[in-house]
Amino acid sequence: MRPPQNRRVFVVGYAAATALGRDFATTWRRALAGEAGFRRLSRCVVETRSNVVGEIPDWDPAALPGVSAKEALVWNAGYIFLTVEMCRQALADAGLEMDAGSGPRTACLIGSALNGSDAYRIAMDNYTKLGPLKVSPYLLPNLCANVPAGKAGMSLGFTGPIIAPEGACATGNHAIALAARMIQGGDADFALAGGVESCLIPEIILGFTNMLATIKVGERDRAYNDPGQASRPFSLDRKGFVLAEGAGVLLLAAEDCVRERGLRARAEIAGLGWNSDAHHITRPRADTVVACMQAAIADAGLRPEDIGCVSAHGTSTKAGDSTEAQCLRAVFGPHLPQVPITAAKSQIGHSLGAAAAIEAALAIESMQQGLMLPTINHIPDPELADLDLVANQARRQHCEHVLSNAFGFGGTNCCLVLRGL
Incomplete structure (x- = not known):
């Protein structure tokens, strides 16, 4: 194996979809204003007091450019189109085009803690209610952790390594760290790295509820009439986390490529x-x-x-x-x-x-x-x-x-x- 190149690694773009907004600019603006993005669960119906969650507002994969009605139907794991869109936004934020030089040298490391659990739930509903022939033939690729990165590559034109790191709630940092090491060692020049989660389904919500991890909002809790007060890290009355869907992707680049492409480094x-x-x-x-x-x-x-x-x-x-x-x-x-x-x-x-x-x-x-x-x-x-x-x-x-x-x-x-x- 060749010796590592020990290149410095910079962040040149990023994108996020959170409970505060479906893009980074909206998330940042509302976060700076001191707002919270929590509300009562609307994605599904679950009988639990852990019903304050973070949902990405106005998120509709079928409305994304290039997504047909059929595509939106068969790719029903929410993390797939979240990944594609966040990668697109991160590239746009950096101003990096995928061409004959950059495409083969761009890796994609996007991880998820729960992968396509929402697609699995749909398949099980179809199986129990409609029979075995109604289980989607797309179920297995919807569950494959690397498929969101693969779909992003197909849409955006990069052909470097695609990997799906999985480190539970540390997944996003693991993806960034692995991508940085790849660039540092010379295996890639650019990398889209981060994490994506579409976890708001009954079984996941109830699983966290029953393990006493998420906050239960009773009538006496200050979040009962104001769900925005449900998450309170390091506060005297903290009682559990607020489960949320979301996505974050950083575009990393080697120092020499930042110079050659005229990109703006935001951080190292x-x-x-x-x-x-x-x-x-x-x-x-x-x-x-x-x-x-x-x-x-x-x-x-x-x-x-x-x-x-x-x-x-x-x-x-x-x-x-x-x-x-x-x-x-x-x-x-x-x-x-x-x-x-x-x-x-x-x-x-x-x-x-x-x-x-x-x-x-x-x-x-x-x-x-x-x-x-x-x-x-x-x-x-x-x-x-x-x-x-x-x-x-x-x-x-x-x-x-x-x-x-x-x-x-x-x-x-x-x-x-x-x-x-």
């Missing part, structure tokens, strides 16, 4: 750390989480005090937020009160495999604008008083390096250090 993938807990399926292990953050900072050639902001995993669960705070104390020590912390899930919910990629895009835009997004719905928790949470409204503050955290079921961890430009 400066460092990454990844490991696993070997501990518990859902409860994090503090020492390995600490090691993951430290590895990302060291890989960037930095010290903890060089980090200007933390984009926290911040799910809004009692134990999860407390453990992440504990780990941040171990990493930053007495410097922690000087490190601003943001938690985007307060506004867009937890979109599982897509969450980290969306949060990375928001963090990069924050560095570009010199504005830190708010962690809304916050009531101070005395046990977390040492955290400098950017609470309830945006803060104007320059930041050169962001530590972006993501941790997932099965004990999988992936942290990135993003350098602003």
Whole structure:
């Protein structure tokens, strides 16, 4: 094998669809204004108090350019057209055209925690109600994790490697990290990397409800009359995360290709750390989480005090937020009160495999604008008083390096250090 080229890797474009909006610009505008994108579930009917969710507003795959009525019918796993559209938007945002030079050198690494579970549900409904011949012959490709990236390539014209990383709620960061290593080593010049999730079906909603992961909104909860208050990371009254659909895709490029193509670098993938807990399926292990953050900072050639902001995993669960705070104390020590912390899930919910990629895009835009997004719905928790949470409204503050955290079921961890430009 040839030696790695050790090229620097930059972010030159990004796209997102979230509960705040079906494109990045809308998501950013509403996030900066301190809004939340939550509402009562409308995608399906489920008898549960965990019925406050994050739905992408006005999302209709059949209305996308180039999607016929038949295409929309047979490709009924929501993550497929979400992937295609986000890849298209990320390329457009960067101004990169797929041609004879770029197409074969563009990889696509888009992951999902649950893949085509919505398509499987439709197939099972057809099977039980209409019989075996009504199971779609497209079911299997709808379930194949790499097919969304493959469909994006067919639509947009890139022929580099397509891979579907799967790291549960850390999937987005895993995809970015793997793509960065591919470019750094010379296996690709460009990469579309991120995560996509279409998870709002009864079985998934009830599964999270019954494992006590999502918030149950009763009549006495402050979100009962205002669903926007349901997600409250690091808040005294946090009670579980808000399940959300969403997608985030970053376009990465090698330094030499940025120059040659006249692209605008927004940020650099400066460092990454990844490991696993070997501990518990859902409860994090503090020492390995600490090691993951430290590895990302060291890989960037930095010290903890060089980090200007933390984009926290911040799910809004009692134990999860407390453990992440504990780990941040171990990493930053007495410097922690000087490190601003943001938690985007307060506004867009937890979109599982897509969450980290969306949060990375928001963090990069924050560095570009010199504005830190708010962690809304916050009531101070005395046990977390040492955290400098950017609470309830945006803060104007320059930041050169962001530590972006993501941790997932099965004990999988992936942290990135993003350098602003």
